Amino acid sequence: MSKINVEGLTKIFGKKTKQARELLNEGSSKDEILQKTGCTVGVNNASFDVEEGEIFVIMGLSGSGKSTLVRLLNRLIEPTKGSVQLDGKDLAKMDTKTLREVRRTDMSMVFQKFGLFPFRTVASNVEYGLEIQGVDRLERREKAEKSLELVGLKGYEDKFPDELSGGMQQRVGLARALANDPEILLMDEAFSALDPLIRKDMQDELLDLQQTMKKTIIFITHDLDEALRIGDRITIMKDGAIVQIGSPEEILTNPSNDYVEKFVEDVDRSKVYTASNVMVRPETVNIEKEGPRVALKRMRDANISSIYVTNRNRKLLGIVHADQVSDLVKNNKDDLEEVLEADVPTVTSETPVTEIMEMLATSGVPIAVVDNDRLNGIIIRGSMLAALTGVEVNEDGSVS
Amino acid sequence: MDLFPSMPLAQWIDDFVDWLNNAEFIFDGIEAFISFLLLILTESLGVIPEWIFIIALTVVTFIFGGRKTGLALFVLIGLFFIDNLNYWDDMILTLSLVLSATMISVLIGVPIGIWMSKNNILEQIIKPILDFMQTMPAFVYLIPAVAFFGIGMEPGVVASVIFAMPPTIRLTNLGIRQVSSEVIEASDAFGSTAGQKLWKVQLPMARTTIMAGINQTIMLALSMVVIASMIGASGLGEQVYYAVGRNQAGQGFEAGIAIVILAIILDRITQSIGSSSR
Numbered sequence A: 001m002s003k004i005n006v007e008g009l010t011k012i013f014g015k016k017t018k019q020a021r022e023l024l025n026e027g028s029s030k031d032e033i034l035q036k037t038g039c040t041v042g043v044n045n046a047s048f049d050v051e052e053g054e055i056f057v058i059m060g061l062s063g064s065g066k067s068t069l070v071r072l073l074n075r076l077i078e079p080t081k082g083s084v085q086l087d088g089k090d091l092a093k094m095d096t097k098t099l100r101e102v103r104r105t106d107m108s109m110v111f112q113k114f115g116l117f118p119f120r121t122v123a124s125n126v127e128y129g130l131e132i133q134g135v136d137r138l139e140r141r142e143k144a145e146k147s148l149e150l151v152g153l154k155g156y157e158d159k160f161p162d163e164l165s166g167g168m169q170q171r172v173g174l175a176r177a178l179a180n181d182p183e184i185l186l187m188d189e190a191f192s193a194l195d196p197l198i199r200k201d202m203q204d205e206l207l208d209l210q211q212t213m214k215k216t217i218i219f220i221t222h223d224l225d226e227a228l229r230i231g232d233r234i235t236i237m238k239d240g241a242i243v244q245i246g247s248p249e250e251i252l253t254n255p256s257n258d259y260v261e262k263f264v265e266d267v268d269r270s271k272v273y274t275a276s277n278v279m280v281r282p283e284t285v286n287i288e289k290e291g292p293r294v295a296l297k298r299m300r301d302a303n304i305s306s307i308y309v310t311n312r313n314r315k316l317l318g319i320v321h322a323d324q325v326s327d328l329v330k331n332n333k334d335d336l337e338e339v340l341e342a343d344v345p346t347v348t349s350e351t352p353v354t355e356i357m358e359m360l361a362t363s364g365v366p367i368a369v370v371d372n373d374r375l376n377g378i379i380i381r382g383s384m385l386a387a388l389t390g391v392e393v394n395e396d397g398s399v400s
Numbered sequence B: 001m002d003l004f005p006s007m008p009l010a011q012w013i014d015d016f017v018d019w020l021n022n023a024e025f026i027f028d029g030i031e032a033f034i035s036f037l038l039l040i041l042t043e044s045l046g047v048i049p050e051w052i053f054i055i056a057l058t059v060v061t062f063i064f065g066g067r068k069t070g071l072a073l074f075v076l077i078g079l080f081f082i083d084n085l086n087y088w089d090d091m092i093l094t095l096s097l098v099l100s101a102t103m104i105s106v107l108i109g110v111p112i113g114i115w116m117s118k119n120n121i122l123e124q125i126i127k128p129i130l131d132f133m134q135t136m137p138a139f140v141y142l143i144p145a146v147a148f149f150g151i152g153m154e155p156g157v158v159a160s161v162i163f164a165m166p167p168t169i170r171l172t173n174l175g176i177r178q179v180s181s182e183v184i185e186a187s188d189a190f191g192s193t194a195g196q197k198l199w200k201v202q203l204p205m206a207r208t209t210i211m212a213g214i215n216q217t218i219m220l221a222l223s224m225v226v227i228a229s230m231i232g233a234s235g236l237g238e239q240v241y242y243a244v245g246r247n248q249a250g251q252g253f254e255a256g257i258a259i260v261i262l263a264i265i266l267d268r269i270t271q272s273i274g275s276s277s278r
């Protein structure tokens, strides 16, 4: 069972929600509905599942309904329609007491503008969630200190929020959410107010923490780089509706429509691509049944000057060059083994593109992508460039 | 304009006031409470020897007023000056009147302000009433006060409360409404009950604004002391009132200065409490 199950969730802000709902069902756009009824569509018929322990990123432009969606998950906003199930329990059917209990123990939230209590010290901010549950002073102080240590703020217990930098304040916000030890963390643009360097630190830190915590995290951002860095899965929203859900890979390589593609366009692909994204299908010769003549013909046909050699099982054996192979043919020799060069540059399909670029710069031959001895593909400069600039790459490495 | 008979508004209000007299036991209760409050204040403030009072208030102002030497010095000299002019006992009476009016205003005004902040319709209803209460000439409040509580200190307190309470209500409402939505969301998201949210988040966040309201209430109450003396409230106001009646400019001025000094001291102390960080 999924940790969170969202089904047909809709939120319409305004007075004439009934009329707006009808229009929405008829397929009217957000703008039309605003014009006709004065209602704003916050979230439109969103459905998705979040699995236990994953970082689920929700992404979209400003006003696309991210904040509304995440607030529907802990019912800070009441839905107009649809359901949110937490471990199979319907949030909308809970009475205030049960809902309060869920908010106290099951999910905590981190806010974009931190939402710290300015009149409370750092420690007492972090203690807040425990304090309202009636946890006794010593125990909650202990937990607060632990959670402050976790985010690297040991020693700042008695400071006030306005004495800390933005990054530190957000750590306090994170510590406050962690102190309750919730199963689910809701993070609404938690890092957006931070400057880029600190932001990257915080992302790393969150990933580090997640290694040990294994929480279910719903992370809102409008920054694709951030989404790709930390997301296990990414959801893209537009005008309140979900346009695509997928792994970072899928979003990048297979944007479901123009909107997603626009998003994806700007991303620095070299940061997220690995060898598998930029390799093409290699020309090979099978040394067990093919000789120099086949090799030479294949090189001529493909207009290349060297070719990788494998055995029947596609195990990579080495590379042969056109000039040496044609010498073999001239001398009427049959065995490719004589000119086989075993020392070739290889990477695995998981190798990040940044590393491959350096290899490409110095290597005279294509780079072989090898997993478990099997040759899966090769990387040539053309295919690399094409992939990084977002142009389609054909099987043979040409660009369309 | 003779076409319409003039509306018997005065008659209606008189009738209403008469009718209210039926609820005498309530007013007796209120009067007893106010008397009790006044008694405690005058007795407890009155038994303190002048010099201890002066030094204690100076020290308290210094410590809680943000450690400003000038302010502490002003309190010291101002109170000494009042004592020197032989208005000490009157000052204690006036202070008791102002403090009890303020306490009652806070006791009633803050809850009304809180209630109002949580209910938009209520806000719409109460706001014009507050405007009305504040624009009505303060003298008018003396009439019902006398009608229900006779003459003396108690009706003075009642009139002062009616006149001075609006800023406390207004600014409590404003202060709570101004608390940033993200902080409110935070307290909700962690599962606070409404009471926890109010006591642990909203009131502390609104404290500065509420204190500004209480400060205004004190000042308004103080501005009522001369008026209240017309219905028999004793204290510095009474001295001014007498002086006016007997055309004694000097005495009136002395008592007036004493009121001003008291006003400045109360103003600065409450302002410091409001703005002192955390």
Ligand SMILES: Nc1ncnc2c1ncn2[C@@H]1O[C@H](COP(=O)(O)OP(=O)(O)OP(=O)(O)O)[C@@H](O)[C@H]1O
Pocket: A013, A014, A040, A041, A042, A060, A061, A062, A063, A064, A065, A066, A067, A068, A069, A222
């Ligand atoms: N309380 C509200 N009342 C009316 N409309 C609202 C309210 N909250 C949000 N909206 C509207 O709902 C839509 C979605 O808003 P939301 O805040 O969820 O967007 P967002 O994706 O979080 O944007 P951002 O990146 O700017 O935070 C917007 O059109 C917004 O105007």
Ligand SMILES: [Mg+2]
Pocket: A066, A067, A068, A189
């Ligand atoms: Mg938002």
